[in-house]
Amino acid sequence: MVVINSQYFPPILEFIEFALQISLSDLHHRCDVSIVAPQRKPNLKPPELVASSESLDALTKRLAARGRIAFDTEAASFHRYIDRVYLVQVCSDSDIALVDPLAVQDLSPLGDLLADSNIEVVFHDADYDLRTLNRDYGFVATNVFDTRIAAQLAGEDSVGLGALLDKYFKVTANKKMQRADWSRRPLTEEMVSYAADDTRYLLPLRDRLSKLLKSVGRMEWAEEEFSLLEGIRWTQSAKDEQAFLRIKGAKALPRRALAVLRELHSWREKTASSLDRAPFRVVGNSALIALAKETPSNLETMQDTDGIPASVVKRYGNELVKAIKKGLKVAPNDRPSVTRSKRPLADHAYDRRLAKLKTLRNETALEHKMDSGLLCPNGTLQAIARAAPINSVQLLKVSELRRWQRGVLGDANILSAIRNDD
Numbered sequence: 001m002v003v004i005n006s007q008y009f010p011p012i013l014e015f016i017e018f019a020l021q022i023s024l025s026d027l028h029h030r031c032d033v034s035i036v037a038p039q040r041k042p043n044l045k046p047p048e049l050v051a052s053s054e055s056l057d058a059l060t061k062r063l064a065a066r067g068r069i070a071f072d073t074e075a076a077s078f079h080r081y082i083d084r085v086y087l088v089q090v091c092s093d094s095d096i097a098l099v100d101p102l103a104v105q106d107l108s109p110l111g112d113l114l115a116d117s118n119i120e121v122v123f124h125d126a127d128y129d130l131r132t133l134n135r136d137y138g139f140v141a142t143n144v145f146d147t148r149i150a151a152q153l154a155g156e157d158s159v160g161l162g163a164l165l166d167k168y169f170k171v172t173a174n175k176k177m178q179r180a181d182w183s184r185r186p187l188t189e190e191m192v193s194y195a196a197d198d199t200r201y202l203l204p205l206r207d208r209l210s211k212l213l214k215s216v217g218r219m220e221w222a223e224e225e226f227s228l229l230e231g232i233r234w235t236q237s238a239k240d241e242q243a244f245l246r247i248k249g250a251k252a253l254p255r256r257a258l259a260v261l262r263e264l265h266s267w268r269e270k271t272a273s274s275l276d277r278a279p280f281r282v283v284g285n286s287a288l289i290a291l292a293k294e295t296p297s298n299l300e301t302m303q304d305t306d307g308i309p310a311s312v313v314k315r316y317g318n319e320l321v322k323a324i325k326k327g328l329k330v331a332p333n334d335r336p337s338v339t340r341s342k343r344p345l346a347d348h349a350y351d352r353r354l355a356k357l358k359t360l361r362n363e364t365a366l367e368h369k370m371d372s373g374l375l376c377p378n379g380t381l382q383a384i385a386r387a388a389p390i391n392s393v394q395l396l397k398v399s400e401l402r403r404w405q406r407g408v409l410g411d412a413n414i415l416s417a418i419r420n421d422d
C-alpha cells in the first residue's frame with residue numbers, strides 16, 4: 001500500500017496525473033493509494049508489541065486510567081483448523097498496543113479491563129470478539145459500545161469497518177490483510193500496521209457515531225443493544241453429521257458417491273484437526289467431489305483424475321484410497337441420501353398473524369426511513385406470532401423483542417395486528 005501524507009498529496013498527485021495523462025479518479029482505481037489526512041489521524045504513539053506479563057501489566061494500568069479503550073482480536077480461521085485468538089489489539093486515546101497471546105500466558109489483566117464497568121470498551125462488531133474471548137479466556141464485558149450496531153441504528157448505508165473508516169477518516173483498509181495468517185510469528189511489518197489501524201480509528205469513530213445517534217434520537221436504542229452484548233457467552237455448537245452434504249456439488253451425487261464423500265470428508269476433518277490446518281488447505285472441496293465421483297482405486301488412476309492436484313496425490317494418496325474403499329463398502333441401505341426437509345404442518349392462524357406483523361413492521365420502517373430487518377428481524381416477528389400474546393404483559397415475555405422496538409412499533413399496534421386474525 002502506498003501511503004501519501006496529504007500535505008504533499010495534491011502536488012504529487014497532480015504531477016502523477018500530468019505525467020501519466022490520466023484523471024485523478026482513474027488513478028484511485030488503478031493503484032492502491034491511501035490518503036492519510038494528518039489532521040484527522042489520531043495522535044498516537046507507534047504500536048507497542050506486548051509479549052510479556054510485565055509489559056501487559058504496565059499497559060493495562062495506563063489504559064485503565066484513560067477511562068475508555070478500543071478492542072479488537074484477530075484469528076486465523078483461513079489458515080488454521082482450531083479457531084483461537086492470535087492477537088489482541090487495544091487502544092486508548094494515547095496508546096496503541098498489540099498483545100501477543102502466544103507469548104503472554106496470563107491475559108487476565110485484559111479481562112479485568114473488559115469487566116470494569118467504569119471503562120467503556122469499544123468494538124466493531126463485538127459479538128464475534130466477545131464470543132471468542134469468552135471461549136479462550138472466560139472473559140465477559142460490561143459497558144460496551146459497538147460501532148457496527150451504532151452505524152446500523154444511525155442509518156449508515158454501509159456498516160463494515162472499511163466503509164466507515166473510508167467515509168469518516170478517508171483511510172483505505174489493506175484488504176489483502178483480512179486473510180493474513182495471524183498465527184505466524186514474527187508478524188510482518190505490514191501485519192503490525194494493519195492490526196494497529198484496525199483499532200486506531202475506533203474511538204474517534206465511536207464519537208462521530210455517538211453524536212449522530214444523539215442527533216437522530218436513537219442513542220437509547222443503541223444503549224439497549226449494547227447492554228445485551230454483556231450477556232454474550234461462548235456456546236459449543238453440536239457436531240454436524242451432515243456437513244459433507246453442504247459441500248458444493250454434493251447434493252447432485254448418487255448415493256454411492258455420497259457414501260464415499262462422507263468418508264473422505266470425515267478423513268479430511270481428522271487430518272485438518274491433527275495438523276491444525278484449515279480443511280480446504282488439506283484437500284479442496286472440488287477435489288473431494290471429484291474423488292467421490294471417480295473413486296480411483298490406486299495412486300495411478302488418482303493421478304489421472306481431473307481436478308486432483310499432484311501434491312495431494314503425493315501427500316495423501318494412500319489415505320484417500322483407503323477412505324474411498326471404506327466408502328464403497330457401505331451397504332446400499334446405509335448410504336446417505338439427500339432428504340428434502342418436510343414442510344411443517346400448515347398453521348393458518350399463525351401465518352395470518354405473521355403476515356399482519358410484517359405489514360405493520362414494513363409500514364413503520366418506511367415511516368422511519370429504516371431498513372425493515374433492522375427495525376425488527378423476521379425471527380422476532382415469528383416469535384411474536386408464535387407466542388400470540390393478548391396483552392402487554394404477555395408481549396413483554398417475548399424475549400427477542402427489544403424495548404426500543406416496542407416503542408417504535410407500539411404495543412397497541414402489535415397486539416391489534418395479531419388479535420384481528422380472522
Ligand SMILES: [Zn+2]
Nearest residue numbers: 072073074198
Ligand atoms: Zn481486526
